[in-house]
Amino acid sequence: MVVSYPYPFLDLRITINSFRSNIPAYIDTGFDGYLIVPEYLVIELGEPDYVSEWELGDGSIVEAQDYLGTLDIVGLEENIEVRITAIGTEFILGRSIIDRYCVLFDHGERVIIER
Incomplete structure (x- = not known):
């Protein structure tokens, strides 16, 4: 079990090629992808592994660079292969990851994650 503060962020360890970093990611239950990182x-x-098109909230379409990488939720130590998109200015964790767990x-005040 992992208990995360501040709410609603979760500490992640990400690896993309030779890049490794621990980051706090905002949990977004309205985002059905894996992980967004700042552009x-x-x-x-x-160089990205893929280039994808994204429709933003205002209806505009933008291109984003996608990378294949891994992430661990700090405290669970489960290496998960993910598609990571570089767009915007925030770290955002989506449903493709959090749906694997019991999330409270x-x-x-806090987020509790269990397998």
Whole structure:
């Protein structure tokens, strides 16, 4: 079991090619993908594995760079292969990861994750 503060973030360890980092990611139950990382990281990440199109909330379409990598939820130590998209300015964790676990959003104060 992992208990995460501050709410609603979760500490992750990500690896993309030779890039490794521990990050706090915002848990977004409305995002059905894996993980979004800030676009400024493409300088460190290098050439993408894919380029994808995303429709934003305002209806506009943008291109994003996608990378194949791995992530671990710190405290669970389970290496998960993921598709990571560089777009925007935030680290956002989506349903393709959190749906693998029992996730409790505890009264807006903490997040509890169990296998």
